[in-house]
Amino acid sequence: MIKIYLSRLTPEGIKVSGEENSDFLELENEDDICFVSPVCYDFNAQLVSNGVLVTGQLAVTLTCRCAKCLEEYKFPIKKNEMCRFYENPNKNEIDLTDDIREDILIGLPQRFLCNNSCKGLCFNCGQNLNRKECSCKKTEKQENVWRKLDQLKINDQ
Numbered sequence: 001m002i003k004i005y006l007s008r009l010t011p012e013g014i015k016v017s018g019e020e021n022s023d024f025l026e027l028e029n030e031d032d033i034c035f036v037s038p039v040c041y042d043f044n045a046q047l048v049s050n051g052v053l054v055t056g057q058l059a060v061t062l063t064c065r066c067a068k069c070l071e072e073y074k075f076p077i078k079k080n081e082m083c084r085f086y087e088n089p090n091k092n093e094i095d096l097t098d099d100i101r102e103d104i105l106i107g108l109p110q111r112f113l114c115n116n117s118c119k120g121l122c123f124n125c126g127q128n129l130n131r132k133e134c135s136c137k138k139t140e141k142q143e144n145v146w147r148k149l150d151q152l153k154i155n156d157q
Helices: 097-106
Strands: 003-005 014-020 033-035 039-048 051-065 072-087 093-095
Touching: 039 097, 051 097, 072 097
Parallel strands: none
Antiparallel strands: 003 093, 014 039, 033 051, 039 051, 051 072
């Protein structure tokens, strides 16, 4: 857990930095996504009006599997401008865990791709087309897999 203790805050603010094992995020590792580095953080916390302003950055790396070619690769997540305001904190500490978890989840893409030009796998033989071309002959059926849907007739009632 990453916490800021209010008793340590000075008018100029304090610096909170370090690294924490990613287990504190309570995010389950899945077959295709796994945290491989600790969460590195560097925050400044200062008293502002009726609250505490926390700004800074965090970074973590995970391994994931490409949705097209199924290759495993490292995916770094870096938030350079984390900014949170905690109004009227009524405890002796502020726990940043939920906000850090949220920022990491927002940093995840909907679909993991090893790179934007990934060619994926051949539909016939399964060859990774990023490594080498396959010997399958391209047929018109392969090139236009949506043709049958184009011929579909739907009755509006």
